[in-house]
Amino acid sequence: MIYIGNFLHLTDQEKKTESERRHGEFNLIVEAEQTEKAIHLFKERIVELKESSDFFKGDCSVFFNQLLGIEKFSKTKATILNYKSIAGDPVMPFIGCSLPNSEGDACSIYEWKDVTLEIDSEKSDLFIEFKS
Numbered sequence: 001m002i003y004i005g006n007f008l009h010l011t012d013q014e015k016k017t018e019s020e021r022r023h024g025e026f027n028l029i030v031e032a033e034q035t036e037k038a039i040h041l042f043k044e045r046i047v048e049l050k051e052s053s054d055f056f057k058g059d060c061s062v063f064f065n066q067l068l069g070i071e072k073f074s075k076t077k078a079t080i081l082n083y084k085s086i087a088g089d090p091v092m093p094f095i096g097c098s099l100p101n102s103e104g105d106a107c108s109i110y111e112w113k114d115v116t117l118e119i120d121s122e123k124s125d126l127f128i129e130f131k132s
Contacts, residue, residue: 002073003038004029006066006082007046012058024094025065026055027082035069053100 004027011022028045032038042064050056066082073079093111100106108120117124 001033001038002029002031002070003035003042004068004070004081005038005042005064006068007042008063008065009056009060011056011060013061014059022057025082035067038069039064039067049100055097055100 006025006027008025009023011024013021015021028042030038030041030045032041046056046062050060056062068081090112093109095107096110097107111118111121113123
């Protein structure tokens with residue numbers, strides 16, 4: 001079975017100012033025979049990332065938010081995962097890393113300018129828009 005774990009994290013919590021502290025979320029995905037094995041592999045990977053990357057700096061807490069077990073994916077309809085809606089306008093930039101690995105983090109800085117998303121200071125193309 002394919003397991004997808006969703007995690008929330010707090011990093012640099014020892015820092016004095018709010019702008020130096022960080023929070024966010026990430027997903028891990030693994031194929032395993034049993035749920036317990038998947039959870040063990042998730043924990044192992046988080047420890048490895050703490051030791052080898054800048055993802056979980058300083059005083060850090062990681063919370064296991066959700067576990068999905070998927071036997072197979074649809075070939076005819078895309079599956080939505082982890083939709084989130086947050087109140088208020090997006091004001092703070094965030095760092096995103098789509099598929100970090102040992103060869104590099106491939107992180108980008110995402111920032112909202114009015115209602116336009118910029119990725120690494122470049123305007124992002126609108127994918128789809130709905131107007132009422």
